[in-house]
Amino acid sequence: xxxxxxxxxxxxxxxxxDVLVRKTTEKVSDLLEESDRVLVVYxxxxxxxxxxxxxxxxxxxxVNRPS
Numbered sequence: 001x002x003x004x005x006x007x008x009x010x011x012x013x014x015x016x017x018d019v020l021v022r023k024t025t026e027k028v029s030d031l032l033e034e035s036d037r038v039l040v041v042y043x044x045x046x047x048x049x050x051x052x053x054x055x056x057x058x059x060x061x062x063v064n065r066p067s
Contacts, residue, residue, distance in 0.1 A: 003048055007023075007046045031051045035052060036053060
């Protein structure tokens with residue numbers, strides 16, 4: 001599953017989480033134009049955006065069964 005990382009920035013300031021949420025929301029909007037699903041995982045100072053497109057989804061292996 002592809003992943004994109006969004007960072008709030010290097011500066012220590014009170015509104016840093018708000019900046020991270022804004023940047024993440026913008027990136028999610030962009031990804032949703034081309035993707036089916038986006039999962040956002042927030043961590044300290046960054047967010048990881050995992051996304052799937054129709055062609056990226058793994059297919060179940062085919063099983064050859066005797067007739």
